Amino acid sequence: MSATTISKTGVSAAKPAETKVYRRDHNINWWLTAVVAVLSLTVLIPLYFTVVTALKTPADAGTFALPTTWNWHNFADAWAKVNYPKAALNSAIITVASVALTLLTNTFVAYAIARNMDKRFFRFLYYFFIAAMFVPFPVIMLPLAKQMGALHLDNQLGLIILYMTLGLGTNLFIATGFIRSIPISLEEAARIDGASTWTIFWKIIFPLMGPINATIAILTALWAWNDFLMPLIVLTDQSNQTIPLAQYVFSSQFATNYPMAFASYLMAMAPILVVYVFAQKWVVGSVMRGAVK
Amino acid sequence: MTSSSTSAVASSRPAKKPRKSAFSGRKVDRAFYWMAVPAALIFAVFLYVPFIRGVAYSFTNSQGFGDYKWIGLKNYGALFKDNRVGHAYVFTFLLAVIITLLINVIAMFLAVALNSRIAFKNGFRAIYFIPYTLGVLVIGYVFKYIFMAPLPAIGKALGIGWLSQSLLTSESYSWVPIVFLSVWQGVAYSVLIYLAGLQTIDDEIYEAASLDGVNAWQNFWKITFPLIGPFFTINLVLSFKNAFNTFDQVVALTDGGPDSKTETVTYLIWKGGLTGGEYAYQTANAVLFFIVLAIIAFIQLRISNAQEKV
Numbered sequence: 001m002s003a004t005t006i007s008k009t010g011v012s013a014a015k016p017a018e019t020k021v022y023r024r025d026h027n028i029n030w031w032l033t034a035v036v037a038v039l040s041l042t043v044l045i046p047l048y049f050t051v052v053t054a055l056k057t058p059a060d061a062g063t064f065a066l067p068t069t070w071n072w073h074n075f076a077d078a079w080a081k082v083n084y085p086k087a088a089l090n091s092a093i094i095t096v097a098s099v100a101l102t103l104l105t106n107t108f109v110a111y112a113i114a115r116n117m118d119k120r121f122f123r124f125l126y127y128f129f130i131a132a133m134f135v136p137f138p139v140i141m142l143p144l145a146k147q148m149g150a151l152h153l154d155n156q157l158g159l160i161i162l163y164m165t166l167g168l169g170t171n172l173f174i175a176t177g178f179i180r181s182i183p184i185s186l187e188e189a190a191r192i193d194g195a196s197t198w199t200i201f202w203k204i205i206f207p208l209m210g211p212i213n214a215t216i217a218i219l220t221a222l223w224a225w226n227d228f229l230m231p232l233i234v235l236t237d238q239s240n241q242t243i244p245l246a247q248y249v250f251s252s253q254f255a256t257n258y259p260m261a262f263a264s265y266l267m268a269m270a271p272i273l274v275v276y277v278f279a280q281k282w283v284v285g286s287v288m289r290g291a292v293k
Numbered sequence: 294m295t296s297s298s299t300s301a302v303a304s305s306r307p308a309k310k311p312r313k314s315a316f317s318g319r320k321v322d323r324a325f326y327w328m329a330v331p332a333a334l335i336f337a338v339f340l341y342v343p344f345i346r347g348v349a350y351s352f353t354n355s356q357g358f359g360d361y362k363w364i365g366l367k368n369y370g371a372l373f374k375d376n377r378v379g380h381a382y383v384f385t386f387l388l389a390v391i392i393t394l395l396i397n398v399i400a401m402f403l404a405v406a407l408n409s410r411i412a413f414k415n416g417f418r419a420i421y422f423i424p425y426t427l428g429v430l431v432i433g434y435v436f437k438y439i440f441m442a443p444l445p446a447i448g449k450a451l452g453i454g455w456l457s458q459s460l461l462t463s464e465s466y467s468w469v470p471i472v473f474l475s476v477w478q479g480v481a482y483s484v485l486i487y488l489a490g491l492q493t494i495d496d497e498i499y500e501a502a503s504l505d506g507v508n509a510w511q512n513f514w515k516i517t518f519p520l521i522g523p524f525f526t527i528n529l530v531l532s533f534k535n536a537f538n539t540f541d542q543v544v545a546l547t548d549g550g551p552d553s554k555t556e557t558v559t560y561l562i563w564k565g566g567l568t569g570g571e572y573a574y575q576t577a578n579a580v581l582f583f584i585v586l587a588i589i590a591f592i593q594l595r596i597s598n599a600q601e602k603v
Binding site: 033037046062064108111112113129134135138141162166168196197201222225228233243262265268269276 | 324325326328329332333335336339340341342343344346347350357403406407409410411412413415417418419420421422423424425426427428429430431432434435436438439442443446477482485486488489527534537538540541544558559562563566567572575576579580582583586587590
């Protein structure tokens with residue numbers, strides 16, 4: 001439901017400007033289109049290279065040419081060698097749980113702070129969370145690795161907690177402005193009808209936060225799925241490996257069979273690329289909304 | 294657009310808000326505390342506690358396990374004499390400057406192009422955003438192979454000396470692939486920020502300018518650039534911050550080599566701290582890293598404030 005409303009607002013925001021341009025002046029700048037098209041090859045060629053290399057024999061690899069023999073079993077080999085299903089499942093669990101918990105918790109923290117910014121305590125909390133955006137992860141990673149081990153959180157659960165917690169500063173930054181733009185009269189009407197603050201939040205505010213929730217969800221999902229450093233220092237057990245971590249271990253062990261390695265890289269990228277192909281308009285619109293904040 | 298309405302709401306808020314008296318904590322307010330305080334505690338446990346512990350460890354000789362004792366400022370003294378650490382800071386700083394400049398120049402150009410009268414606008418926008426969705430490490434391995442095999446082959450075929458052997462193992466050019474990968478990945482997000490900025494500019498300004506016979510070059514420097522100034526600042530700060538933490542790129546491409554030439558500070562903290570038995574020493578390095586970043590952030594803030602006053 002929220003998906004459709006977002007794509008609609010995203011389109012309507014961009015449309016008026018475009019139609020105006022076309023009306024004023026019908027000619028399309030084909031020279032500039034050509035330049036943009038040529039430059040887009042810098043994005044597409046590495047992807048093309050990944051696909052063709054994944055389908056070659058080791059002797060064939062190393063050029064941009066199409067494969068002479070299509071070596072499909074690279075995928076089967078990589079699937080087994082990297083233990084792809086296990087890594088993909090771990091990444092999926094961590095990503096889904098992190099997104100869900102981030103949405104369910106970070107939003108009400110943002111709500112409580114956004115609605116009480118005139119109170120000294122909540123203003124302090126705001127800066128308490130935001131200040132952490134200036135503490136880069138490398139600064140805390142060594143003690144954090146030790147602490148996660150000591151708390152027996154050197155596993156998926158630990159990572160989920162970290163994604164939910166360490167993203168709070170950014171999410172707060174994205175969400176508070178939006179919440180403050182929601183008219184308070186809505187809440188007051190509900191309060192007069194006897195609704196509690198929690199009810200007001202879940203029934204009125206949270207649904208209204210749809211677009212910002214989409215932004216937070218996408219940023220969190222991309223972070224949790226693609227992150228390498230945090231799993232690297234937190235996870236200790238091989239069986240808990242996420243996809244990027246599995247690629248890291250794999251590429252240090254089987255570095256010479258490039259087509260098989262590329263098959264595994266392609267499988268690592270595929271899930272997010274497939275989602276992106278189908279939801280690109282929505283993804284781009286949501287990330288852009290987060291950027292403007 | 295939202296900022297003006299937001300501040301209007303904010304300024305009218307205090308009068309409407311139910312006041313919490315000193316003794317009777319009203320129910321509504323207590324719920325707000327329940328929303329925010331547990332989060333603050335968890336946040337402290339996983340962010341501020343490790344931070345403070347890191348500072349404490351930096352004054353010890355801990356190896357990450359076993360006994361250790363306090364050694365005062367010795368780690369910090371050693372840091373300043375360590376050439377490897379010094380090189381990592383200089384390298385990271387130069388890397389961050391080059392990456393930030395390239396990302397912003399390229400992203401600005403692309404955003405202006407994607408915002409003008411070109412065909413397949415949305416399609417191109419979607420393509421240019423792809424790198425942001427990919428994990429740096431995995432696409433980094435792809436680039437590693439591109440820099441190892443096909444590129445030197447092309448370099449040889451064209452007779453370009455510096456390109457005909459792998460850049461990754463070159464003493465003087467091994468930073469190039471790292472910059473390339475960072476820019477390749479970082480442009481995507483910056484383009485989006487600039488596009489968002491460009492959409493805040495009213496078309497009528499350009500119409501008025503075209504009546505005055507303004508050319509494209511003047512259009513950009515006299516109208517577009519000043520109007521998206523705030524987005525430029527955001528982009529500079531964000532891309533610099535990301536580039537200063539460069540890690541995945543180094544792991545994927547060079548592993549810090551050749552001869553420790555491409556070690557960034559983050560890479561060094563991880564490598565020395567978790568695999569090299571220099572736990573306490575590298576926590577001191579992390580504290581130093583934090584101080585350096587704080588100073589850079591402070592300078593950036595001062596500069597952007599000064600610009601806004603002008």
